[in-house]
Amino acid sequence: MSDWQKTLRDESISTLEQLHGYVAERFGTDVAEREIDVQALGPAFDNFQMRITRESLSQIREVGDANWNQFIPSVQELEVVDGVIDSLDEDGDSPVPNITHRYPDRALFLVSPVCASYCRFCTRRRKVGDPEKISLKEYESAFQYLAAHTEIRDVILSGGDPMMLSDQRLEYIFQRLRAIPHIEIIRLGSRITSHLPERVTPEFCEMVQKYHPIFMNTHFNHPDELTPAAVASLDRLSKAGISLGCQTVLLKGVNDDPRVMMKLMHELLKARVRPYYIYMADQVAGGEHFRTTVQKGLEIIQALRGWTSGLAVPQFVIDSPGGGGKVPLLPEYVEEINDEEVVFRNYEGKRFTYKQPKQPIPVTVPGIAAQQGVVPIEVGKAAKKKRAARRRKSANG
Ligand code: SF4
Numbered sequence: 566m567s568d569w570q571k572t573l574r575d576e577s578i579s580t581l582e583q584l585h586g587y588v589a590e591r592f593g594t595d596v597a598e599r600e601i602d603v604q605a606l607g608p609a610f611d612n613f614q615m616r617i618t619r620e621s622l623s624q625i626r627e628v629g630d631a632n633w634n635q636f637i638p639s640v641q642e643l644e645v646v647d648g649v650i651d652s653l654d655e656d657g658d659s660p661v662p663n664i665t666h667r668y669p670d671r672a673l674f675l676v677s678p679v680c681a682s683y684c685r686f687c688t689r690r691r692k693v694g695d696p697e698k699i700s701l702k703e704y705e706s707a708f709q710y711l712a713a714h715t716e717i718r719d720v721i722l723s724g725g726d727p728m729m730l731s732d733q734r735l736e737y738i739f740q741r742l743r744a745i746p747h748i749e750i751i752r753l754g755s756r757i758t759s760h761l762p763e764r765v766t767p768e769f770c771e772m773v774q775k776y777h778p779i780f781m782n783t784h785f786n787h788p789d790e791l792t793p794a795a796v797a798s799l800d801r802l803s804k805a806g807i808s809l810g811c812q813t814v815l816l817k818g819v820n821d822d823p824r825v826m827m828k829l830m831h832e833l834l835k836a837r838v839r840p841y842y843i844y845m846a847d848q849v850a851g852g853e854h855f856r857t858t859v860q861k862g863l864e865i866i867q868a869l870r871g872w873t874s875g876l877a878v879p880q881f882v883i884d885s886p887g888g889g890g891k892v893p894l895l896p897e898y899v900e901e902i903n904d905e906e907v908v909f910r911n912y913e914g915k916r917f918t919y920k921q922p923k924q925p926i927p928v929t930v931p932g933i934a935a936q937q938g939v940v941p942i943e944v945g946k947a948a949k950k951k952r953a954a955r956r957r958k959s960a961n962g
Pocket of ligand 1: 679680682683684686687688689690693724725726756
């Protein structure tokens with residue numbers, strides 16, 4: 566057993582009784598009695614596995630803070646309002662076990678059913694926590710599917726957390742994927758740098774370099790997660806040549822505050838991690854109490870864009886419920902757009918006008934629009950004239 570596996574086993578909390586004891590010791594017996602009602606939390610624990618690593622526990626500063634909320638079970642998980650089990654219908658786009666193929670040139674490959682710490686808002690809780698939920702015996706059909714689909718050039722290893730696999734198993738997966746000529750990019754979706762930074766071992770960093778280009782999408786939701794140990798693990802990954810991005814989930818009671826998000830983005834950049842996405846929390850059953858409004862997300866983007874470096878501004882997206890994929894959302898900057906000019910406001914609310922070019926330029930790319938079944942959008946006065954002419958023509962037969 567490696568050191569990180571031993572740390573995970575010996576120093577994590579994985580029962581409500583252990584959690585009660587930990588909280589009593591750290592915050593006092595009265596707090597433990599009030600916050601960790603073992604009886605009442607039992608059903609939440611039964612619904613979704615709990616494990617909190619030493620590192621995740623160290624990120625909690627006080628009861629009810631951002632990192633407490635991310636990892637400590639709550640009876641609110643049992644108040645199902647309108648959440649659904651598979652809110653993104655990933656299983657609907659799964660042609661073979663462990664693969665979700667939703668977008669044209671990339672596929673998701675679920676390789677691990679477990680995580681170091683379990684986040685109480687997890688979208689994939691239906692698949693995560695129980696080793697039976699993602700069968701490691703079912704890799705073969707996934708490899709065959711990826712080899713047969715030459716349009717797939719980018720594979721995202723996810724789960725659970727792929728970094729919970731041993732180096733031997735990860736190397737086996739990398740080798741199999743690198744034997745498929747059309748797969749150009751391998752991505753790891755992993756929260757390990759926040760949950761169990763010691764997993765990023767020198768041996769892993771040496772091994773992974775044989776299989777570049779490898780990207781890692783980390784997952785940090787609050788600046789307090791960027792502990793010295795987490796930052797050091799990110800440094801090791803960077804030095805191993807892995808390109809690092811971060812996916813953040815907008816969560817009520819965790820990071821639904823522009824100042825917190827600004828600080829998070831700055832801390833990520835200092836650790837050489839490029840902020841990639843801020844997601845709206847998915848409509849997953851058991852996670853409703855983490856959801857906030859789309860307006861809050863737009864307010865956060867507006868508070869970042871222009872006020873800090875563009876490097877620190879990720880895309881704000883909703884992963885469409887039911888499986889429509891990610892859709893980017895932007896605050897409204899454009900006030901008017903026509904064939905002559907575009908009127909918009911900058912980040913300070915000041916109005917500017919950009920003159921359109923004089924020569925007529927088509928506003929869509931017809932080939933791409935036709936190929937994707939997109940209805941071309943025509944804007945401004947010229948479009949209105951064209952539509953009126955079409956109506957007249959069809960009225961005249
Ligand atoms: S690390 Fe990811 S997959 Fe695991 S519990 Fe957290 S959000 Fe879910």
